[in-house]
Each structure stands twice: as structure tokens, then as C-alpha cells.
Amino acid sequence: NIKDYMEEYNYNRYQWTLKKMAPIEYRNHLLSA
Numbered sequence: 001n002i003k004d005y006m007e008e009y010n011y012n013r014y015q016w017t018l019k020k021m022a023p024i025e026y027r028n029h030l031l032s033a
Contacts, residue, residue, distance in 0.1 A: 021029065
């Protein structure tokens with residue numbers, strides 16, 4: 001259903017965004033969360 005699709009889409013997009021970040025940016029992102 002659409003809800004499952006949206007969750008999977010958001011999760012995959014989030015993973016892809018993390019991969020684009022430099023390690024230091026990723027660490028700062030975790031600390032600021």
C-alpha cells in the first residue's frame with residue numbers, strides 16, 4: 001500500500017543522503033539530532 005511505499009522511499013532516501021555526507025558531517029549530524 002501507499003504507506004509502506006512512502007516509508008520505504010523515505011528510508012532509502014535517508015540512507016542515500018547519509019552516503020553523500022562526509023564522515024565529519026555525518027558525525028555532526030548525529031550529534032545535533
